[in-house]
Amino acid sequence: MRRGFTLIELLVVIAIIAILAAILYPVFLTAKQKAFVSQCMAHGRQLGQAMLMYLDDNNDRFPSQATQEMMDKFKDYKWTYDWPYAPGVETWGIHYVNEFRFIQLAKYVKNEDIWRCPSPSGPYGTRYAYGFRCSWLFIRNKLGYGQDFVTYPDTPMCKPDHPNQGRLIGRTVSEVLANDRAQYGRATSPSKKIWALCYGLGPDIPVEAYPGGPVITPYYPHQDGSIYVYLDGHARWHEMGCGWAPVGYTNHRMDRPHRH
Numbered sequence: 001m002r003r004g005f006t007l008i009e010l011l012v013v014i015a016i017i018a019i020l021a022a023i024l025y026p027v028f029l030t031a032k033q034k035a036f037v038s039q040c041m042a043h044g045r046q047l048g049q050a051m052l053m054y055l056d057d058n059n060d061r062f063p064s065q066a067t068q069e070m071m072d073k074f075k076d077y078k079w080t081y082d083w084p085y086a087p088g089v090e091t092w093g094i095h096y097v098n099e100f101r102f103i104q105l106a107k108y109v110k111n112e113d114i115w116r117c118p119s120p121s122g123p124y125g126t127r128y129a130y131g132f133r134c135s136w137l138f139i140r141n142k143l144g145y146g147q148d149f150v151t152y153p154d155t156p157m158c159k160p161d162h163p164n165q166g167r168l169i170g171r172t173v174s175e176v177l178a179n180d181r182a183q184y185g186r187a188t189s190p191s192k193k194i195w196a197l198c199y200g201l202g203p204d205i206p207v208e209a210y211p212g213g214p215v216i217t218p219y220y221p222h223q224d225g226s227i228y229v230y231l232d233g234h235a236r237w238h239e240m241g242c243g244w245a246p247v248g249y250t251n252h253r254m255d256r257p258h259r260h
Helices: 007-057 068-072 099-104 123-131 173-184
Strands: 078-081 090-093 136-138 194-198 225-230 235-239
Touching: 007 194, 007 225, 007 235, 068 099, 078 123, 099 136
Parallel strands: none
Antiparallel strands: 078 090, 136 194, 194 225, 225 235
16 A cells, blocks of 8 residues: 655655755855846946046046036937836936946947846835936046035045045046145055946935935945946945945045944
8 A cells, every 4th residue: 555645744844845945045045146246246347448448538538527518419318217116107318327328438338238237126226227227326526416425525524535535537547646646645556446336325325215205325235335346447346334435445434334
């Protein structure tokens, strides 16, 4: 006679499978996140190479902010994004946050995928990526919604205290280094100076998701950190501090470790 499983045996097998699933799920999730980090880092390297090509074609000068005439060429270029946390469908277009994608660096980037994070997490990060169609923040004149986060010493909350903070917009590489020496007494290497980062903001820079809406920071896109692109074209992952920069990037309070 063939004997089937008893109820106790079936429950034991189900319990073992559940325990194994509970053990393995975090492992698979971590591996998936690491894959997204690697993919975003590859995008960052391509973006860094695009900037180097731009510098070669423009006498080593970084892009200036787009003029109104440049922006007007895109005034009819609109798309919509269904933001589920506010009523209605939002209409988006060319903005100074995504102008590098559509204007200054457009001819140097052929792979459209590099502009958007492969895994924008959280409601505001997703809105930023698919609304602006660009997940990168650029160290230039402004860094999002009119808040001048990285122009030093113009921003009271970010006093200059380190050559890493020097502004890049519209300057040549030699002018950037000369400004660093004049203002700080020394200059950093291009391999240590950040030019762009995958969208992320710490708790010292609160941002509302929409007028009257919730504050969505801190927002760390990749395992408590972000992908940073440097002036020499390389990209790296770093733990993000309480502002936009990595922990220890300068001696400013915004670059201190955040509380988990």
